[in-house]
Amino acid sequence: MTDITEDKHFIDELQNTTVLQTNILSSIQEGMIVYDRNLKCLHWNQTMETITGLEQKEVIGKHLLEVVPQFVEHGIDTMIKGSIDGQSMSSEEIRFQHSKNKTKGYIWGRFFPMRNTESEIIGGVAVVTDISERKLFEYEIHESEKILRNVIDTMDDILLITDLRGKVLQVNRAFLHVLGYSRSEVLGQEFPYSWLFEDEMGRFVTWITNLRQQNWLHDFDMTWKAKDGRYIPMSLSTTLLRNSMGEAVAILNIARDITERVRLAKDLENRIKELDDFTYVVSHDLKEPLISVEGFSKILQSDYQDTIGSEGKEFLDLIAGATTRMKGLIDDLLLLSRVGRPIETFKPVSIKKVVDEVKAEMEFTIRQRSVCLNVPEYLPRVFGNKTHLKIVFRNLIGNAIKFNDKSTPIIEIGFQSAENNYYLFFVKDNGIGIDKEFHEKIFIIFQRLHPREQYEGTGAGLAIVKKIIETHKGTIWVESHVGEGSIFFFTLPRETPHG
Numbered sequence: 001m002t003d004i005t006e007d008k009h010f011i012d013e014l015q016n017t018t019v020l021q022t023n024i025l026s027s028i029q030e031g032m033i034v035y036d037r038n039l040k041c042l043h044w045n046q047t048m049e050t051i052t053g054l055e056q057k058e059v060i061g062k063h064l065l066e067v068v069p070q071f072v073e074h075g076i077d078t079m080i081k082g083s084i085d086g087q088s089m090s091s092e093e094i095r096f097q098h099s100k101n102k103t104k105g106y107i108w109g110r111f112f113p114m115r116n117t118e119s120e121i122i123g124g125v126a127v128v129t130d131i132s133e134r135k136l137f138e139y140e141i142h143e144s145e146k147i148l149r150n151v152i153d154t155m156d157d158i159l160l161i162t163d164l165r166g167k168v169l170q171v172n173r174a175f176l177h178v179l180g181y182s183r184s185e186v187l188g189q190e191f192p193y194s195w196l197f198e199d200e201m202g203r204f205v206t207w208i209t210n211l212r213q214q215n216w217l218h219d220f221d222m223t224w225k226a227k228d229g230r231y232i233p234m235s236l237s238t239t240l241l242r243n244s245m246g247e248a249v250a251i252l253n254i255a256r257d258i259t260e261r262v263r264l265a266k267d268l269e270n271r272i273k274e275l276d277d278f279t280y281v282v283s284h285d286l287k288e289p290l291i292s293v294e295g296f297s298k299i300l301q302s303d304y305q306d307t308i309g310s311e312g313k314e315f316l317d318l319i320a321g322a323t324t325r326m327k328g329l330i331d332d333l334l335l336l337s338r339v340g341r342p343i344e345t346f347k348p349v350s351i352k353k354v355v356d357e358v359k360a361e362m363e364f365t366i367r368q369r370s371v372c373l374n375v376p377e378y379l380p381r382v383f384g385n386k387t388h389l390k391i392v393f394r395n396l397i398g399n400a401i402k403f404n405d406k407s408t409p410i411i412e413i414g415f416q417s418a419e420n421n422y423y424l425f426f427v428k429d430n431g432i433g434i435d436k437e438f439h440e441k442i443f444i445i446f447q448r449l450h451p452r453e454q455y456e457g458t459g460a461g462l463a464i465v466k467k468i469i470e471t472h473k474g475t476i477w478v479e480s481h482v483g484e485g486s487i488f489f490f491t492l493p494r495e496t497p498h499g
């Protein structure tokens with residue numbers, strides 16, 4: 001009698017192993033097909049169902065190429081057959097359609113022969129990977145790269161990407177167009193580049209070196225050289241490009257061709273100079289005949305008194321008044337054109353000294369009008385032209401006294417630190433004030449708000465003051481309300497202009 005217990009045990013174990021294997025095959029992420037030599041499907045796991053839409057029961061026991069005709073269309077049949085002939089093969093990426101919902105995806109298959117313990121081929125195994133998501137991701141990256149490349153290539157700005165040692169990795173179409181190089185002439189170029197001028201290399205290196213401290217530098221003006229030798233003024237911005245770990249990997253330079261801007265600025269500068277020269281010459285030449293008129297009317301007044309009579313004398317008085325006024329206007333025009341001329345003589349100037357000297361010069365008016373002029377113990381030093389800065393304070397203090405209806409005009413002078421190495425000064429009064437409507441107009445030459453009989457003057461003072469402040473690269477403005485006094489604010493550069 002044979003002991004069947006052992007047989008039973010063996011069969012159970014075998015069954016358990018098969019169940020176990022089937023479970024494993026079903027649950028793995030890869031699609032798995034097992035087939036015999038006649039290509040009859042023995043196993044079709046869960047993932048294969050998901051990939052193809054075909055259920056186990058539709059496939060098991062059937063001829064693989066008949067139930068999945070797509071395998072034939074994509075040449076997978078050759079690989080399946082090859083595996084039966086003992087070859088292990090891998091497919092390319094295969095476009096594959098879900099049989100039920102018709103969505104399209106990509107798969108990749110590997111095919112192996114399956115052997116028994118005697119090494120005879122008894123069938124084959126196919127491992128199928130769904131690579132749709134990876135493909136989609138690759139596609140999206142590819143598309144966004146394409147868009148980015150298009151944007152970069154259609155930009156008007158010139159783009160140049162280098163590695164950290166300065167080797168050119170990429171340039172855009174604008175770069176090639178403006179400088180006249182071909183892409184192959186530029187890619188791979190190392191510093192010093194053929195489009196830089198030798199005498200600008202040092203500045204450029206210093207500029208790039210600054211990138212270590214700051215990640216972004218901008219508005220660096222330099223001149224580049226086109227392939228045909230043309231000079232092109234550029235304004236450069238440079239950024240350090242970092243990877244996702246925050247490590248610097250490349251340098252992005254964006255350059256803008258500023259030829260037009262430079263031309264316009266030069267044009268404007270020339271026109272302003274022309275206008276200044278014109279004003280200077282005209283006012284200078286106007287003075288000569290005016291002096292003659294003044295001189296001759298004085299002779300008439302003194303030597304011909306009896307002949308011209310009282311009416312004639314009255315007319316001569318009017319002529320004298322008009323010529324004096326006209327001389328005043330011409331003097332102001334001359335001063336205005338003079339203070340606008342470029343000044344090479346800027347030096348450190350003590351504003352305390354400037355104000356004290358102006359105060360001393362105006363001592364008579366100050367006493368006469370019982371002015372209370374408050375000047376702080378300390379006023380800082382600025383970088384500028386002392387004579388012109390005296391004109392500023394003389395005008396502002398003069399106006400603060402003149403346009404003041406109080407029995408005791410109170411004037412306060414002060415300052416505070418301002419941005420970009422500047423000081424902000426102010427001259428404050430308790431005078432008649434200025435309507436908001438005129439806050440800008442009063443700085444225009446010959447603009448006055450009152451008749452000459454009420455407050456005398458030519459209306460050139462504030463225009464001259466503004467021009468002086470602007471030649472010092474400062475700004476001036478007023479804050480005021482009618483009847484509440486005025487504060488004139490203006491900025492001036494500190495003693496050490498670049499300190």
Ligand code: ADP
Nearest residue numbers: 399400403433442448449457458459460461462
């Ligand atoms: P002017 O003093 O010769 O009239 P300005 O150019 O100095 O010319 O001033 C222009 C105008 O601005 C003045 O006519 C006056 O109306 C107004 N203005 C200037 N300073 C003051 C001030 N501190 N208070 C009130 N009004 C002022």
